[in-house]
Amino acid sequence: MKKFNIRNVKVRKVDIGQLDDRLLLINLYLTQLITFIIGFLWVIFQGRSVINLFRFNDSLDFLYWGAGLAALIVLFEIAVSRWVPEQAMDDGGVNEKMFKKRPIWHIVVICLIVSICEELLFRGAIQYAVGAYWTSILFAAIHVRYLKHWIPTGMVFGISYSLGWIQEHTGTIWAPIAAHFAFDLIMGLIIRFRKEAER
Template sequence: MKKFDWRNIRLRKVSIEDLNDRLLLINLYATQAITLVIGLIIVYLQKNNDLHLFDLSAGWIIVVWGGLFAGLVLLADVFAGRWVPEEVTDDGGINQMLFENRPLWHIAVISLIVAVCEEILFRGAVQHAIGPYWTSIVFAAVHVRYLKHWIMTGLVFSISYGLGWIYIRTGTLLTPILAHFIIDFVMGSIIRFRRES
Protein backbone atom coordinates (compact mmCIF):
# COMPACT_ATOMS: atom_id res chain seq x y z
CA MET A 1 0.00 0.00 0.00
CA LYS A 2 1.31 3.42 -0.97
CA LYS A 3 2.05 5.74 1.94
CA PHE A 4 0.35 9.16 1.85
CA ASP A 5 2.80 12.07 2.02
CA TRP A 6 1.27 15.10 3.77
CA ARG A 7 4.12 17.33 2.54
CA ASN A 8 2.72 17.12 -1.00
CA ILE A 9 -0.42 19.01 -0.02
CA ARG A 10 -0.31 22.55 -1.39
CA LEU A 11 -2.81 25.30 -0.64
CA ARG A 12 -3.28 27.79 -3.44
CA LYS A 13 -5.90 30.09 -4.87
CA VAL A 14 -7.67 28.46 -7.80
CA SER A 15 -9.75 30.16 -10.48
CA ILE A 16 -12.86 28.52 -11.94
CA GLU A 17 -10.92 27.71 -15.11
CA ASP A 18 -8.40 25.68 -13.09
CA LEU A 19 -11.05 23.57 -11.35
CA ASN A 20 -11.83 20.09 -12.52
CA ASP A 21 -14.57 17.89 -11.09
CA ARG A 22 -12.23 16.02 -8.74
CA LEU A 23 -10.68 19.21 -7.31
CA LEU A 24 -14.12 20.78 -6.90
CA LEU A 25 -15.40 17.79 -4.92
CA ILE A 26 -12.24 17.63 -2.79
CA ASN A 27 -12.65 21.33 -1.94
CA LEU A 28 -16.36 20.90 -1.21
CA TYR A 29 -15.96 17.90 1.09
CA ALA A 30 -12.85 19.33 2.80
CA THR A 31 -14.53 22.66 3.58
CA GLN A 32 -17.63 20.88 4.87
CA ALA A 33 -15.50 18.63 7.11
CA ILE A 34 -13.72 21.70 8.50
CA THR A 35 -17.09 23.43 8.99
CA LEU A 36 -18.44 20.41 10.89
CA VAL A 37 -15.37 20.08 13.13
CA ILE A 38 -15.36 23.80 13.98
CA GLY A 39 -19.11 23.69 14.67
CA LEU A 40 -18.84 20.66 16.96
CA ILE A 41 -15.89 22.19 18.85
CA ILE A 42 -17.80 25.45 19.41
CA VAL A 43 -20.94 23.56 20.50
CA TYR A 44 -18.82 21.52 22.94
CA LEU A 45 -17.03 24.59 24.32
CA GLN A 46 -20.35 26.40 24.80
CA LYS A 47 -21.51 23.41 26.84
CA ASN A 48 -24.61 23.54 24.67
CA ASN A 49 -26.57 20.30 24.98
CA ASP A 50 -25.71 18.84 21.59
CA LEU A 51 -28.40 16.16 21.86
CA HIS A 52 -30.98 18.92 22.36
CA LEU A 53 -29.94 20.32 18.97
CA PHE A 54 -31.52 17.28 17.31
CA ASP A 55 -34.66 17.11 19.44
CA LEU A 56 -37.47 15.21 17.69
CA SER A 57 -40.20 16.14 20.16
CA ALA A 58 -41.54 18.86 17.83
CA GLY A 59 -42.73 16.06 15.52
CA TRP A 60 -44.47 17.16 12.34
CA ILE A 61 -43.76 20.82 13.13
CA ILE A 62 -40.18 20.15 11.94
CA VAL A 63 -41.44 19.03 8.52
CA VAL A 64 -44.09 21.76 8.29
CA TRP A 65 -41.77 24.68 9.14
CA GLY A 66 -38.83 23.24 7.18
CA GLY A 67 -40.97 22.55 4.11
CA LEU A 68 -42.82 25.88 4.24
CA PHE A 69 -39.63 27.89 4.58
CA ALA A 70 -37.91 25.96 1.77
CA GLY A 71 -40.99 26.49 -0.41
CA LEU A 72 -40.92 30.25 0.23
CA VAL A 73 -37.21 30.45 -0.62
CA LEU A 74 -37.69 28.46 -3.83
CA LEU A 75 -40.66 30.65 -4.77
CA ALA A 76 -38.54 33.77 -4.15
CA ASP A 77 -35.82 32.28 -6.36
CA VAL A 78 -38.31 31.69 -9.19
CA PHE A 79 -39.54 35.26 -8.73
CA ALA A 80 -35.97 36.62 -8.79
CA GLY A 81 -35.16 34.51 -11.85
CA ARG A 82 -37.91 36.26 -13.82
CA TRP A 83 -37.03 39.86 -12.99
CA VAL A 84 -33.39 39.91 -11.97
CA PRO A 85 -30.76 39.84 -14.74
CA GLU A 86 -28.82 36.56 -14.91
CA GLU A 87 -25.43 38.24 -14.36
CA VAL A 88 -26.65 39.48 -10.95
CA THR A 89 -27.33 35.92 -9.76
CA ASP A 90 -24.06 34.56 -11.20
CA ASP A 91 -21.85 32.80 -8.65
CA GLY A 92 -18.93 32.46 -11.02
CA GLY A 93 -20.13 29.14 -12.42
CA ILE A 94 -19.46 27.10 -9.27
CA ASN A 95 -23.02 25.79 -8.84
CA GLN A 96 -23.26 25.00 -12.55
CA MET A 97 -20.00 23.07 -12.45
CA LEU A 98 -20.96 21.30 -9.23
CA PHE A 99 -24.42 20.08 -10.26
CA GLU A 100 -24.71 19.99 -14.06
CA ASN A 101 -23.29 16.48 -14.59
CA ARG A 102 -24.02 15.02 -11.17
CA PRO A 103 -26.41 12.08 -10.71
CA LEU A 104 -29.48 12.80 -8.59
CA TRP A 105 -28.30 10.62 -5.69
CA HIS A 106 -25.03 12.59 -5.52
CA ILE A 107 -26.90 15.91 -5.54
CA ALA A 108 -28.88 14.57 -2.56
CA VAL A 109 -25.68 13.52 -0.74
CA ILE A 110 -24.00 16.89 -1.35
CA SER A 111 -27.15 18.75 -0.24
CA LEU A 112 -27.43 16.68 2.95
CA ILE A 113 -23.76 17.06 3.89
CA VAL A 114 -23.82 20.83 3.28
CA ALA A 115 -27.09 21.24 5.22
CA VAL A 116 -25.90 19.26 8.25
CA CYS A 117 -22.40 20.78 8.43
CA GLU A 118 -23.42 24.40 7.86
CA GLU A 119 -26.42 24.28 10.18
CA ILE A 120 -24.41 22.73 13.02
CA LEU A 121 -21.87 25.54 12.70
CA PHE A 122 -24.11 28.51 12.00
CA ARG A 123 -27.37 27.73 13.80
CA GLY A 124 -26.12 25.26 16.43
CA ALA A 125 -22.92 27.06 17.43
CA VAL A 126 -22.59 30.63 16.12
CA GLN A 127 -26.25 31.62 16.54
CA HIS A 128 -26.18 30.32 20.11
CA ALA A 129 -23.36 32.80 20.81
CA ILE A 130 -24.31 35.93 18.81
CA GLY A 131 -27.94 35.56 17.72
CA PRO A 132 -29.59 35.17 14.30
CA TYR A 133 -28.86 38.67 12.94
CA TRP A 134 -25.07 38.60 13.36
CA THR A 135 -24.97 34.93 12.42
CA SER A 136 -26.66 35.83 9.14
CA ILE A 137 -24.05 38.52 8.45
CA VAL A 138 -21.28 35.95 9.03
CA PHE A 139 -23.16 33.38 6.90
CA ALA A 140 -23.49 35.86 4.01
CA ALA A 141 -19.81 36.84 4.29
CA VAL A 142 -18.70 33.19 4.22
CA HIS A 143 -20.59 32.70 0.95
CA VAL A 144 -17.98 34.89 -0.75
CA ARG A 145 -18.98 34.08 -4.32
CA TYR A 146 -22.26 35.96 -3.85
CA LEU A 147 -20.74 39.13 -2.39
CA LYS A 148 -20.24 40.69 -5.84
CA HIS A 149 -23.95 41.55 -6.07
CA TRP A 150 -26.00 43.12 -3.28
CA ILE A 151 -29.18 41.27 -4.34
CA MET A 152 -27.54 37.86 -3.88
CA THR A 153 -25.88 38.96 -0.64
CA GLY A 154 -29.27 40.16 0.64
CA LEU A 155 -30.91 36.90 -0.42
CA VAL A 156 -28.26 34.79 1.34
CA PHE A 157 -28.60 36.97 4.46
CA SER A 158 -32.40 36.62 4.38
CA ILE A 159 -32.27 32.85 3.94
CA SER A 160 -29.84 32.58 6.84
CA TYR A 161 -32.01 34.78 9.06
CA GLY A 162 -35.07 32.69 8.15
CA LEU A 163 -33.21 29.48 8.97
CA GLY A 164 -32.27 31.00 12.33
CA TRP A 165 -35.85 32.04 12.96
CA ILE A 166 -37.31 28.58 12.24
CA TYR A 167 -34.62 27.09 14.50
CA ILE A 168 -35.73 29.37 17.35
CA ARG A 169 -39.40 28.72 16.55
CA THR A 170 -39.15 24.90 16.63
CA GLY A 171 -36.28 24.49 19.09
CA THR A 172 -34.54 21.85 17.02
CA LEU A 173 -31.71 22.04 14.50
CA LEU A 174 -33.50 19.45 12.38
CA THR A 175 -35.86 22.13 11.02
CA PRO A 176 -33.21 24.36 9.40
CA ILE A 177 -31.29 21.26 8.29
CA LEU A 178 -34.40 19.99 6.49
CA ALA A 179 -35.11 23.40 4.91
CA HIS A 180 -31.46 23.85 3.86
CA PHE A 181 -31.42 20.34 2.35
CA ILE A 182 -34.63 20.90 0.37
CA ILE A 183 -33.41 24.26 -0.98
CA ASP A 184 -30.01 22.91 -2.06
CA PHE A 185 -31.43 19.67 -3.48
CA VAL A 186 -34.14 21.37 -5.54
CA MET A 187 -31.77 24.09 -6.80
CA GLY A 188 -29.11 21.49 -7.66
CA SER A 189 -31.70 19.36 -9.45
CA ILE A 190 -32.94 22.38 -11.43
CA ILE A 191 -29.38 23.09 -12.58
CA ARG A 192 -28.91 19.40 -13.45
CA PHE A 193 -32.10 18.96 -15.45
CA ARG A 194 -32.01 22.42 -17.07
CA ARG A 195 -28.90 21.18 -18.88
CA GLU A 196 -30.80 18.18 -20.27
CA SER A 197 -33.66 20.28 -21.61
Protein backbone atom coordinates in the same frame (compact mmCIF):
# COMPACT_ATOMS: atom_id res chain seq x y z
CA MET B 1 16.23 20.36 7.08
CA LYS B 2 14.94 23.51 5.40
CA LYS B 3 13.21 26.02 7.67
CA PHE B 4 9.60 26.87 6.80
CA ASN B 5 9.03 30.54 5.98
CA ILE B 6 5.44 31.81 5.79
CA ARG B 7 6.53 34.60 3.43
CA ASN B 8 7.30 32.02 0.76
CA VAL B 9 3.70 30.84 0.67
CA LYS B 10 1.96 32.24 -2.38
CA VAL B 11 -1.80 32.47 -2.62
CA ARG B 12 -3.35 32.80 -6.04
CA LYS B 13 -6.91 33.15 -7.11
CA VAL B 14 -8.22 30.10 -8.95
CA ASP B 15 -11.03 30.43 -11.46
CA ILE B 16 -13.79 27.81 -11.15
CA GLY B 17 -13.05 26.73 -14.71
CA GLN B 18 -9.55 25.66 -13.60
CA LEU B 19 -10.93 23.14 -11.09
CA ASP B 20 -11.64 19.66 -12.33
CA ASP B 21 -14.57 17.76 -10.85
CA ARG B 22 -12.42 15.71 -8.47
CA LEU B 23 -10.73 18.80 -7.01
CA LEU B 24 -14.08 20.58 -6.70
CA LEU B 25 -15.52 17.66 -4.70
CA ILE B 26 -12.42 17.38 -2.51
CA ASN B 27 -12.71 21.09 -1.76
CA LEU B 28 -16.42 20.78 -0.99
CA TYR B 29 -16.12 17.78 1.32
CA LEU B 30 -13.03 19.14 3.06
CA THR B 31 -14.65 22.51 3.80
CA GLN B 32 -17.78 20.75 5.08
CA LEU B 33 -15.67 18.52 7.35
CA ILE B 34 -13.90 21.60 8.74
CA THR B 35 -17.28 23.33 9.18
CA PHE B 36 -18.65 20.31 11.05
CA ILE B 37 -15.60 20.02 13.34
CA ILE B 38 -15.66 23.74 14.20
CA GLY B 39 -19.41 23.61 14.89
CA PHE B 40 -19.09 20.42 16.97
CA LEU B 41 -16.26 21.81 19.09
CA TRP B 42 -17.92 25.21 19.49
CA VAL B 43 -21.11 23.60 20.82
CA ILE B 44 -19.02 21.58 23.30
CA PHE B 45 -17.07 24.68 24.40
CA GLN B 46 -20.41 26.38 25.04
CA GLY B 47 -21.08 23.63 27.60
CA ARG B 48 -23.88 22.10 25.54
CA SER B 49 -24.50 18.60 24.24
CA VAL B 50 -24.31 17.96 20.50
CA ILE B 51 -26.49 14.87 21.03
CA ASN B 52 -29.20 17.00 22.68
CA LEU B 53 -28.90 19.57 19.90
CA PHE B 54 -29.70 16.87 17.33
CA ARG B 55 -32.39 15.17 19.42
CA PHE B 56 -35.71 14.83 17.58
CA ASN B 57 -38.86 16.30 19.13
CA ASP B 58 -41.99 14.17 19.39
CA SER B 59 -43.64 16.46 16.85
CA LEU B 60 -42.83 16.47 13.14
CA ASP B 61 -43.82 20.14 12.85
CA PHE B 62 -40.21 20.98 11.96
CA LEU B 63 -40.71 19.18 8.63
CA TYR B 64 -43.65 21.43 7.75
CA TRP B 65 -41.72 24.54 8.71
CA GLY B 66 -38.66 23.37 6.78
CA ALA B 67 -40.62 22.40 3.66
CA GLY B 68 -42.68 25.59 3.79
CA LEU B 69 -39.65 27.83 4.11
CA ALA B 70 -37.82 25.94 1.34
CA ALA B 71 -40.84 26.34 -0.97
CA LEU B 72 -40.98 30.10 -0.27
CA ILE B 73 -37.26 30.49 -0.93
CA VAL B 74 -37.44 28.51 -4.19
CA LEU B 75 -40.41 30.56 -5.41
CA PHE B 76 -38.63 33.79 -4.49
CA GLU B 77 -35.42 32.63 -6.20
CA ILE B 78 -37.31 31.71 -9.39
CA ALA B 79 -39.17 35.04 -9.38
CA VAL B 80 -35.95 37.01 -8.88
CA SER B 81 -34.18 35.08 -11.65
CA ARG B 82 -36.97 35.99 -14.09
CA TRP B 83 -36.62 39.76 -13.54
CA VAL B 84 -32.97 40.21 -12.60
CA PRO B 85 -30.21 39.96 -15.23
CA GLU B 86 -28.16 36.77 -15.00
CA GLN B 87 -24.97 38.77 -14.42
CA ALA B 88 -26.43 40.22 -11.22
CA MET B 89 -27.00 36.71 -9.83
CA ASP B 90 -23.61 35.31 -10.92
CA ASP B 91 -21.90 33.03 -8.41
CA GLY B 92 -18.88 32.49 -10.63
CA GLY B 93 -20.29 29.25 -12.05
CA VAL B 94 -19.80 27.24 -8.85
CA ASN B 95 -23.36 25.92 -8.57
CA GLU B 96 -23.54 25.06 -12.25
CA LYS B 97 -20.23 23.19 -12.13
CA MET B 98 -21.28 21.42 -8.94
CA PHE B 99 -24.67 20.17 -10.14
CA LYS B 100 -24.95 20.18 -13.92
CA LYS B 101 -23.46 16.70 -14.54
CA ARG B 102 -23.89 15.20 -11.10
CA PRO B 103 -25.96 12.01 -10.64
CA ILE B 104 -29.15 12.61 -8.65
CA TRP B 105 -28.07 10.39 -5.73
CA HIS B 106 -24.88 12.47 -5.41
CA ILE B 107 -26.81 15.74 -5.45
CA VAL B 108 -28.91 14.37 -2.56
CA VAL B 109 -25.76 13.39 -0.61
CA ILE B 110 -24.10 16.78 -1.19
CA CYS B 111 -27.23 18.67 -0.08
CA LEU B 112 -27.62 16.51 3.04
CA ILE B 113 -23.99 16.92 4.10
CA VAL B 114 -23.97 20.67 3.44
CA SER B 115 -27.24 21.27 5.32
CA ILE B 116 -26.15 19.30 8.41
CA CYS B 117 -22.60 20.71 8.59
CA GLU B 118 -23.52 24.35 7.93
CA GLU B 119 -26.54 24.35 10.22
CA LEU B 120 -24.54 22.78 13.06
CA LEU B 121 -22.03 25.62 12.84
CA PHE B 122 -24.30 28.54 12.05
CA ARG B 123 -27.60 27.73 13.77
CA GLY B 124 -26.26 25.29 16.37
CA ALA B 125 -23.18 27.18 17.56
CA ILE B 126 -22.88 30.72 16.23
CA GLN B 127 -26.55 31.71 16.54
CA TYR B 128 -26.56 30.47 20.13
CA ALA B 129 -23.66 32.84 20.84
CA VAL B 130 -24.56 35.99 18.87
CA GLY B 131 -28.15 35.68 17.65
CA ALA B 132 -29.75 35.27 14.23
CA TYR B 133 -28.87 38.74 12.85
CA TRP B 134 -25.08 38.55 13.32
CA THR B 135 -25.08 34.89 12.35
CA SER B 136 -26.75 35.84 9.07
CA ILE B 137 -24.17 38.53 8.35
CA LEU B 138 -21.42 35.97 8.89
CA PHE B 139 -23.30 33.36 6.83
CA ALA B 140 -23.56 35.83 3.91
CA ALA B 141 -19.86 36.71 4.23
CA ILE B 142 -18.84 33.04 4.21
CA HIS B 143 -20.68 32.58 0.89
CA VAL B 144 -17.98 34.73 -0.66
CA ARG B 145 -18.84 33.80 -4.25
CA TYR B 146 -22.00 35.93 -3.97
CA LEU B 147 -20.35 39.02 -2.49
CA LYS B 148 -19.66 40.58 -5.90
CA HIS B 149 -23.38 41.26 -6.31
CA TRP B 150 -25.70 42.78 -3.71
CA ILE B 151 -28.86 40.87 -4.75
CA PRO B 152 -27.55 37.34 -4.05
CA THR B 153 -25.73 38.60 -0.94
CA GLY B 154 -29.01 40.05 0.36
CA MET B 155 -30.82 36.84 -0.52
CA VAL B 156 -28.26 34.71 1.35
CA PHE B 157 -28.63 37.00 4.38
CA GLY B 158 -32.44 36.72 4.20
CA ILE B 159 -32.33 32.93 3.82
CA SER B 160 -29.98 32.65 6.78
CA TYR B 161 -32.14 34.90 8.95
CA SER B 162 -35.21 32.83 8.01
CA LEU B 163 -33.39 29.63 8.94
CA GLY B 164 -32.50 31.15 12.30
CA TRP B 165 -36.07 32.28 12.86
CA ILE B 166 -37.58 28.84 12.23
CA GLN B 167 -35.06 27.27 14.57
CA GLU B 168 -36.08 29.67 17.32
CA HIS B 169 -39.76 29.15 16.53
CA THR B 170 -39.66 25.34 16.44
CA GLY B 171 -36.98 24.85 19.09
CA THR B 172 -35.06 22.33 16.98
CA ILE B 173 -32.10 22.48 14.62
CA TRP B 174 -33.89 19.98 12.37
CA ALA B 175 -36.19 22.70 10.99
CA PRO B 176 -33.37 24.76 9.42
CA ILE B 177 -31.61 21.55 8.35
CA ALA B 178 -34.78 20.38 6.57
CA ALA B 179 -35.27 23.78 4.89
CA HIS B 180 -31.61 24.08 3.88
CA PHE B 181 -31.59 20.53 2.48
CA ALA B 182 -34.84 20.95 0.56
CA PHE B 183 -33.85 24.31 -0.91
CA ASP B 184 -30.39 23.15 -2.00
CA LEU B 185 -31.81 19.92 -3.41
CA ILE B 186 -34.53 21.63 -5.44
CA MET B 187 -32.14 24.26 -6.81
CA GLY B 188 -29.51 21.59 -7.56
CA LEU B 189 -32.05 19.51 -9.46
CA ILE B 190 -33.25 22.57 -11.36
CA ILE B 191 -29.66 23.27 -12.46
CA ARG B 192 -29.12 19.60 -13.33
CA PHE B 193 -32.24 19.17 -15.45
CA ARG B 194 -32.20 22.66 -16.97
CA LYS B 195 -28.70 22.07 -18.27
CA GLU B 196 -29.68 18.58 -19.46
CA ALA B 197 -32.65 20.05 -21.40
CA GLU B 198 -30.38 22.64 -23.02
CA ARG B 199 -28.06 19.96 -24.46
